Amino acid sequence: MALVSFRDALKKYDSRITVNHLTLDIGQGEIFGLLGPNGAGKSTSIRMAAGLLPLDGGDITLDGRSVRSQPLEVKRRLGLVPQELAIYEQLTAWENVAFFGRLYGLRGKLLKQRVEEALGFVGLADRAGDKPHTFSGGMKRRLNIACAITHRPMLIIMDEPTVGIDPHSRNHILESVRELNRLGSTVIYTTHYMEEVEAICTRIGIIDQGKLIASGTKDQLRRQAGQDIVLSLETDRRDQEAIREIRSHPRIRHVSEGDGGRLDLTVDDSPTVLQDVLFILNKHQVSLKQLTRNEPNLESLFLHLTGRSLRDA
Known part of the structure; x- marks a missing residue:
């Protein structure tokens, strides 16, 4: 059963179509790699799925909820790890995660518990009281993930979460993605590193010029491409x-x-x-x-x- 469904999703800017009637299903429990050249429409697609951009046609649903008619219900069920860091340098790591937890309605003991869990999950429990300006690039990326998972979302969207970081932090993030998936979250993952897709994704979709041109497992894509x-x-x-x-x-x-x-x-x-x-x-x-x-x-x-x-x- 599909957890996320794009149905004829359309986005255009003036006369230029960025997402061209995209239809795609992502099943519950998948780590779905969404690939495409720059300008292909993948970032626009996931921003529409997260409710950050309005659709010009079609619909996107998460767990049966429409991003067009039930945007708050959709947002409650997902966590977004954007390519650009979404953290506050003037707050401590703990305060950053707590801020996002409150946005999702967490309060009191439950908020404290979830913040500690999220920081522990990304390996930053010992830096909870420190501010991000003292962190390496990889640690900031991990804090970004902690902010997105505090409310235990059923869907996590990760837009190039390993850009510009060291190999150790990259491996930590990839292991975190696997573990989040093992714990029950479905993941949509975009990247410019093929080895990451090879390592963690259960299925892959390739879009170009706003259209889905291929989807499936690696073996299924090879057959679609006629590769031997x-x-x-x-x-x-x-x-x-x-x-x-x-x-x-x-x-x-x-x-x-x-x-x-x-x-x-x-x-x-x-x-x-x-x-x-x-x-x-x-x-x-x-x-x-x-x-x-x-x-x-x-x-x-x-x-x-x-x-x-x-x-x-």
Whole structure:
């Protein structure tokens, strides 16, 4: 069941359409990576979902509540970690988190408990009394997350939360995203770092020119893009009977013979293909010396679909 639904969502500025009738479902419990070149409409899309920008057409719902007709109900159910830091330098870390907790209606002992939980979660409990101007960039990013999760939202929107920080803080944030998801929050995650998407996202959507051009798991995107998996096998000898049998396999689209006993197999992504190939080789008493699996990564998929690299986009 979809927790978040974009239905024909439209945003335009004068005659320029930024989000072009976007339709997209994000299921409960997902870490959904939303990718796109600069200017593709991804930031506008999540700002509309968070109720920060009005829609010019269509609708977006969270847990069945419409951002157009029930904006406060939607906002109560989400937490936003914006790309630009949303913290107050003149307040302590504790005061920052408490401020946002009060905006969501937390008071008294419950507010104190949730603030302490949030600061502990992001690893800043020992810096609760310090002001952000004494923090590193990574610590400020973590404080930003604490402010967004104090009310335990069902949806957390993270817009490039690791921009400009050190590797240690980046790893801490990625682990935090996994843990928030494990604890029950659905996450929409945008980034310019493909390795982050590879590491944490359960499903991915790619938008360009305001339209959804592909969505699915990494394997599903690869199939949509027509990208191939190639199994490279080094065998102890060439056996034409074995090669003929391998060529006839319904999930092997192409077989290329190289020097010695080398075979390059273009295959569908089926878990049984390799098992079948090994069975055929063993039947013909051909020994496998080395096996390499080559498949496109998300960067190559993105380049194939948009014509641009994500970091250069």
